[in-house]
Every structure is written in C-alpha cells, then in structure tokens.
Amino acid sequence: MTVAADWLQLPSDHLFGVSNLPYGVFSPRDGEARVGCRVGDRVLDLGAAAEAAGMESALVWQTGTLNAFLAEGRSAWAAGRAWIVEMLTNDTRRGCVEPFLYDLDAVTLHLPFEVADYVDFYASEQHATNVGSIFRPDGDALTPNWKHLPIGYHGRAGTVVVSGTDIVRPTGQRKGPQDPAPVFGPSVRLDIEAELGFVVGDSTQVGTRVGVDQAEDHLFGMTLFNDWSARDIQAWEYVPLGPFLGKSFASSVGAWVVPMEALAAARVDLPGQDPQPLDYLRGSALFGLDISLEVAINGTVVSHPPYLDMYWSPTQMLAHLTVNGASLRPGDLFASGTISGHDKGERGSLLELTWAGQEPITLKDGTTRAFLEDGDTVTITGTAPGPHGTRIGLGEVTGTILPAR
Known part of the structure; x- marks a missing residue:
C-alpha cells in the first residue's frame, strides 16, 4: 500500500489518500484559478509544486483548466501521477509540497475542465x-x-x-x-x-x-x-x-x-x-x-x-x-x-x-x-x-x- 509521508499526517483510511489523488481546478482567496489535486482535506497547487521541484512540465498545471494536461496523453498522465505520488510519499520532498497545500475550506473550486463536447x-x-x-x-x-x-x-x-x-x-x-x-x-x-x-x-x-x-x-x-x-x-x-x-x-x-x-x-x-x-x-x-x-x-x-x-x-x-x-x-x-x-x-x-x-x-x-x-x-x-x-x-x-x- 502506498503511504503518505509522515508529515502529512493523513489517516490511512482517508477517502482522499495517496491512492486516490483526484484532479481539480481551484483558486485560493484573491488568487487565480490553477490545477490542483486533492490530498486528504487539502488541495495541492500542482503547478507551483512542480515549478519548485524544477519540473519542465509545470506549465500544463499552471492554467485554469485541465485541458492542457488532458492533451498530453496517457503516458504523460501516468508520469504526472507517479511524480505526485513520489512527492507525497517521500519526506525529503516536503519543501516542494508543504508551501503549496491549501485547506479545502479556504479555496473556491471551479469547473475542472473546459467541456469540448x-x-x-x-x-x-x-x-x-x-x-x-x-x-x-x-x-x-x-x-x-x-x-x-x-x-x-x-x-x-x-x-x-x-x-x-x-x-x-x-x-x-x-x-x-x-x-x-x-x-x-x-x-x-x-x-x-x-x-x-x-x-x-x-x-x-x-x-x-x-x-x-x-x-x-x-x-x-x-x-x-x-x-x-x-x-x-x-x-x-x-x-x-x-x-x-x-x-x-x-x-x-x-x-x-x-x-x-x-x-x-x-x-x-x-x-x-x-x-x-x-x-x-x-x-x-x-x-x-x-x-x-x-x-x-x-x-x-x-x-x-x-x-x-x-x-x-x-x-x-x-x-x-x-x-x-x-x-x-x-x-x-x-x-x-x-x-x-x-x-x-x-x-x-x-x-x-x-x-x-x-x-x-x-x-x-x-x-x-x-x-x-x-x-x-x-x-x-x-x-x-x-x-x-x-x-x-x-x-x-x-x-x-x-x-x-
């Protein structure tokens, strides 16, 4: 079983643990909409975390919809998910994650993708x-x-x-x-x-x-x-x-x-x-x-x-x-x-x-x-x-x- 890093203090039976990690689009108070994933009762700003980690692909998450990420295809989706899991299960990555976590009750959730058809x-x-x-x-x-x-x-x-x-x-x-x-x-x-x-x-x-x-x-x-x-x-x-x-x-x-x-x-x-x-x-x-x-x-x-x-x-x-x-x-x-x-x-x-x-x-x-x-x-x-x-x-x-x- 994949276990979250200790500092996250995420219960093993949480419905939104590391085995889930759904994607969405959110905006913090007085902030612009950006792509995130839900981690427990918080949401991680993926673009900011990826930029802090030196990821070249950070741009696909620094937008107000999932569409750019959707366009990348299945191999990119798998690689992106694997990277998120690594960031959340490795204590040495704390500095690239913790500053970009927001409590759910402190953000506004938006339509997660622009519906094409x-x-x-x-x-x-x-x-x-x-x-x-x-x-x-x-x-x-x-x-x-x-x-x-x-x-x-x-x-x-x-x-x-x-x-x-x-x-x-x-x-x-x-x-x-x-x-x-x-x-x-x-x-x-x-x-x-x-x-x-x-x-x-x-x-x-x-x-x-x-x-x-x-x-x-x-x-x-x-x-x-x-x-x-x-x-x-x-x-x-x-x-x-x-x-x-x-x-x-x-x-x-x-x-x-x-x-x-x-x-x-x-x-x-x-x-x-x-x-x-x-x-x-x-x-x-x-x-x-x-x-x-x-x-x-x-x-x-x-x-x-x-x-x-x-x-x-x-x-x-x-x-x-x-x-x-x-x-x-x-x-x-x-x-x-x-x-x-x-x-x-x-x-x-x-x-x-x-x-x-x-x-x-x-x-x-x-x-x-x-x-x-x-x-x-x-x-x-x-x-x-x-x-x-x-x-x-x-x-x-x-x-x-x-x-x-």
Missing part, C-alpha cells in the same frame, strides 16, 4: 427497463436496438456546470395527457439523473475511429454527474429526434476528476451481454466498475444507485461514439446515463423512484416529493474500492433548484 448514454439496463415499463406498459420495456448498441444523445457542452452551481428551473412547452393543446411555462416535473461522467483526453482526427482496445488511451478519469431533466418538456419534444430542451438547460459535474488509475481496484467484469454485440464493440478492454452512489434531497437519502451492473463498458461507449468517424478533443465528456439497480431503493431518478409521480417519496421533514420543488438541494456522493480493502471517495455533485425566470 458532451454526450450522454443510456447504459443501465435496469433504468432503461423501468423507463420503458412506465411509458410502454403494454409493450416491450427495452427498445429493439438497446442491447445492440450504447444508445445516447449529443448534449450541450456550454451548460455543463460545476457542483454547487444553482439550477434555474427551465421553462418551455409541455403537453400533459389531458391538455387539449400545448402550454408554455416552468417545468413541473423536474428530475435528477445520478450518473458517472468520463473525461476524455488526447485527440483524434475527423474520419478516424477509436476501437474498444484503444479507448483506454483516451479515458483520463471519472467524475460524478447529474443530468438534470425536465420530464414534461422532454416528453412533449422527444419524438422523433430525442432529448433537446428538456436536458440542455443544465448538467452538473463534480469538482474532482478521479484518474482511471485510481479505479483499478474497482474494476469488475461486465454482467454479461446477450446477444453478443457487433465486432467493433468487442475487445479485451471491457470492464465494469464497482462504484456506489448515494442520492440525497434536502439531507434525506432517497437512493443508493450501484454502478456495478451497468450493461455497457465505458470503452464500448467511447468506441461507439467514434465509430462514425467523430473526432475526440481534450475535454470531451461522456456520461453513463442514469444508474439504477434492481431494487426500488437503488433507482437513480425520481421518475423511477416515484413511478412517474404515482408513488411520492417522503423526506425526513415530512414533506413528499413526486418531482423537485424550488429550493430543493440534491447531493450525489460516491465511493469505490481502493487497494488492499480500502475505499476512495469521488466527492460530491450538488445543486439547488431556483425558481424559473
């Missing part, structure tokens, strides 16, 4: 089955294509916001089953979607594609994700072209990006794919992740979605994303889609938890929710297995609903 998938069989059962009770829950390809939609990169950003209730057209004509106004069925987001690095050319076994060269890390959804706007608009304004008003990402290397102990086999997917979705680099999420509304825990049973591997999602020749850019983001388990308490959206509003949930203050109300705060947290039986933290993604404007 954003795609959201639909990779949970349990979620897709629940949604299909709600909207097609007399038909097949899964659409005919679902087990043949990772279904997704191309979202709006410019409305991806960092955890802690307030979410303004969206306004748009909606038409309920009993409405004679569509109406315009604030969404009345505002929902959450508990997901993981995968951050992409390096780049490819338009007209090329990335195979399953090459996908890991572009998978930099993972972050918590909440794809806020206006179900009433979505229901009226989505035929025939899919999600649009019901999704594009806001999506929240966590402030910390956990490197894929830190998730090695969380890797598991996929639950099994039947029928066997087409050749371009096969390979040796297929994996699932044993990640546990917790969803809370106003402090009441309402769900524990498990990523463990997700049907499609992140490498398959990336391979499918590029199979038509779509290029990759540093800062591309793709999300897993709502994570839901087999049990009711494992559903990752209010649509499922309340079965489209028919079975409202009760919060600890005695109030009930079918969908989100103004003033509600949603917080999603997560953990994953670490080395030697430990666990690592994924941070949180949180947002508070403001009234429509």
Whole structure:
C-alpha cells in the first residue's frame, strides 16, 4: 500500500489518500484559478509544486483548466501521477509540497475542465427497463436496438456546470395527457439523473475511429454527474429526434476528476451481454466498475444507485461514439446515463423512484416529493474500492433548484 509521508499526517483510511489523488481546478482567496489535486482535506497547487521541484512540465498545471494536461496523453498522465505520488510519499520532498497545500475550506473550486463536447448514454439496463415499463406498459420495456448498441444523445457542452452551481428551473412547452393543446411555462416535473461522467483526453482526427482496445488511451478519469431533466418538456419534444430542451438547460459535474488509475481496484467484469454485440464493440478492454452512489434531497437519502451492473463498458461507449468517424478533443465528456439497480431503493431518478409521480417519496421533514420543488438541494456522493480493502471517495455533485425566470 502506498503511504503518505509522515508529515502529512493523513489517516490511512482517508477517502482522499495517496491512492486516490483526484484532479481539480481551484483558486485560493484573491488568487487565480490553477490545477490542483486533492490530498486528504487539502488541495495541492500542482503547478507551483512542480515549478519548485524544477519540473519542465509545470506549465500544463499552471492554467485554469485541465485541458492542457488532458492533451498530453496517457503516458504523460501516468508520469504526472507517479511524480505526485513520489512527492507525497517521500519526506525529503516536503519543501516542494508543504508551501503549496491549501485547506479545502479556504479555496473556491471551479469547473475542472473546459467541456469540448458532451454526450450522454443510456447504459443501465435496469433504468432503461423501468423507463420503458412506465411509458410502454403494454409493450416491450427495452427498445429493439438497446442491447445492440450504447444508445445516447449529443448534449450541450456550454451548460455543463460545476457542483454547487444553482439550477434555474427551465421553462418551455409541455403537453400533459389531458391538455387539449400545448402550454408554455416552468417545468413541473423536474428530475435528477445520478450518473458517472468520463473525461476524455488526447485527440483524434475527423474520419478516424477509436476501437474498444484503444479507448483506454483516451479515458483520463471519472467524475460524478447529474443530468438534470425536465420530464414534461422532454416528453412533449422527444419524438422523433430525442432529448433537446428538456436536458440542455443544465448538467452538473463534480469538482474532482478521479484518474482511471485510481479505479483499478474497482474494476469488475461486465454482467454479461446477450446477444453478443457487433465486432467493433468487442475487445479485451471491457470492464465494469464497482462504484456506489448515494442520492440525497434536502439531507434525506432517497437512493443508493450501484454502478456495478451497468450493461455497457465505458470503452464500448467511447468506441461507439467514434465509430462514425467523430473526432475526440481534450475535454470531451461522456456520461453513463442514469444508474439504477434492481431494487426500488437503488433507482437513480425520481421518475423511477416515484413511478412517474404515482408513488411520492417522503423526506425526513415530512414533506413528499413526486418531482423537485424550488429550493430543493440534491447531493450525489460516491465511493469505490481502493487497494488492499480500502475505499476512495469521488466527492460530491450538488445543486439547488431556483425558481424559473
């Protein structure tokens, strides 16, 4: 097990120990934004520490986003992580680290990377089955294509916001089953979607594609994700072209990006794919992740979605994303889609938890929710297995609903 230098006084079971080291972007009080990594309950200014140590690569961390580092590629990511671990586990490096550590409560966290493109998938069989059962009770829950390809939609990169950003209730057209004509106004069925987001690095050319076994060269890390959804706007608009304004008003990402290397102990086999997917979705680099999420509304825990049973591997999602020749850019983001388990308490959206509003949930203050109300705060947290039986933290993604404007 990798152990932090004694002077750091970091508990061996800390969720943000040296086996984790997620990246983020922060600014100290009256300071500019720069790249850091979380070490316990502090954040290390990587650019300043690297400069103090005489590292030529310090420049990629002396910026307000992770994008320059993302562009360096997998070998640079591995070398950078190895250097950070060395700095934090070698007592002789204290002088290059200690002056550049900031307490978390003394900094502001920012969007960790500039989102180049954003795609959201639909990779949970349990979620897709629940949604299909709600909207097609007399038909097949899964659409005919679902087990043949990772279904997704191309979202709006410019409305991806960092955890802690307030979410303004969206306004748009909606038409309920009993409405004679569509109406315009604030969404009345505002929902959450508990997901993981995968951050992409390096780049490819338009007209090329990335195979399953090459996908890991572009998978930099993972972050918590909440794809806020206006179900009433979505229901009226989505035929025939899919999600649009019901999704594009806001999506929240966590402030910390956990490197894929830190998730090695969380890797598991996929639950099994039947029928066997087409050749371009096969390979040796297929994996699932044993990640546990917790969803809370106003402090009441309402769900524990498990990523463990997700049907499609992140490498398959990336391979499918590029199979038509779509290029990759540093800062591309793709999300897993709502994570839901087999049990009711494992559903990752209010649509499922309340079965489209028919079975409202009760919060600890005695109030009930079918969908989100103004003033509600949603917080999603997560953990994953670490080395030697430990666990690592994924941070949180949180947002508070403001009234429509």
